[in-house]
Amino acid sequence: MDGARLLQELNRRGWVVASGTAGDLRRTLAVAGAQPTATQRGRSHSFLRPYTEQEAPPNTMSAVYGLEEQPLHTDGAHLHRPPDVIALCASEPSATPTIVWAGSSTYPTVPAYARSGIFTVRTKQGSFLTSAVDGGRIRYDPVCMSPSDGMAREAVGYFTSLRASAEEHHWDSPNLVLLIDNRRCLHARSAVAEGDETRRLERLTFRLEKS
Numbered sequence: 001m002d003g004a005r006l007l008q009e010l011n012r013r014g015w016v017v018a019s020g021t022a023g024d025l026r027r028t029l030a031v032a033g034a035q036p037t038a039t040q041r042g043r044s045h046s047f048l049r050p051y052t053e054q055e056a057p058p059n060t061m062s063a064v065y066g067l068e069e070q071p072l073h074t075d076g077a078h079l080h081r082p083p084d085v086i087a088l089c090a091s092e093p094s095a096t097p098t099i100v101w102a103g104s105s106t107y108p109t110v111p112a113y114a115r116s117g118i119f120t121v122r123t124k125q126g127s128f129l130t131s132a133v134d135g136g137r138i139r140y141d142p143v144c145m146s147p148s149d150g151m152a153r154e155a156v157g158y159f160t161s162l163r164a165s166a167e168e169h170h171w172d173s174p175n176l177v178l179l180i181d182n183r184r185c186l187h188a189r190s191a192v193a194e195g196d197e198t199r200r201l202e203r204l205t206f207r208l209e210k211s
C-alpha cells in the first residue's frame with residue numbers, strides 16, 4: 001500500500017479502493033501526511049455495524065433509517081470542521097454495498113441554489129447555520145441538517161437525486177479499504193442485505209489540509 005499514490009488517486013477520482021487493513025492504511029497515510037481527526041464522540045477510529053431503528057443510538061442515521069438504505073451524506077456534518085477523508089475498512093466480505101457519488105475535484109459540481117441555501121445544523125452543543133457547500137467542501141447530512149429556506153429545500157431534492165448517478169462499491173473480498181474524499185463525495189450504506197446483519201466496518205477519519 002503506497003499512501004502517496006492512494007492520495008493522488010483519491011484526488012483524481014474522489015474515492016479509491018485498496019487491499020489492506022485499517023492498520024496498514026493508518027501507517028501508510030501517516031507517512032503521506034494525513035492526520036487522524038475526530039468525528040463522532042471525539043474518535044478518529046470507530047466500528048460501524050447495522051442497527052435496527054429500535055436499537056440504534058439516538059440522533060444517528062440508523063435511528064431514522066434502521067437497516068434500510070441510507071440517504072447520501074457526508075460524515076461529520078455536525079462538526080464545524082468535518083474530516084477531509086474517511087476510510088471504511090472491512091476484514092471480511094459483506095453483501096451490503098456502499099454507495100458513492102463523486103463531485104468534481106476543482107469545485108463541487110452543484111447548482112447555485114445548493115450553494116446558497118441555508119441549513120440549520122443540530123449538534124449536542126446547540127445549532128448553527130451554514131450552506132451545504134462552503135468553499136470547495138460539501139457538507140450534507142439530512143439527519144442533522146434541516147433546510148431553513150426555499151433554496152435549501154431545493155438542495156435537499158438535488159442531493160437526493162444524485163443517487164441515480166452514484167456508484168456502488170462491493171465488499172466482495174477480504175481486507176478491502178474504501179477511501180472517500182469527504183469534501184467532494186457523498187456516500188451511503190445500501191439496505192442491509194439479508195443475512196448481513198452482523199457485518200462490521202472499521203472507519204478511520206483524516207484531515208489533509210493544515211488549516
Ligand SMILES: [Fe+2]
Nearest residue numbers: 073074075187
Ligand atoms: Fe457515513
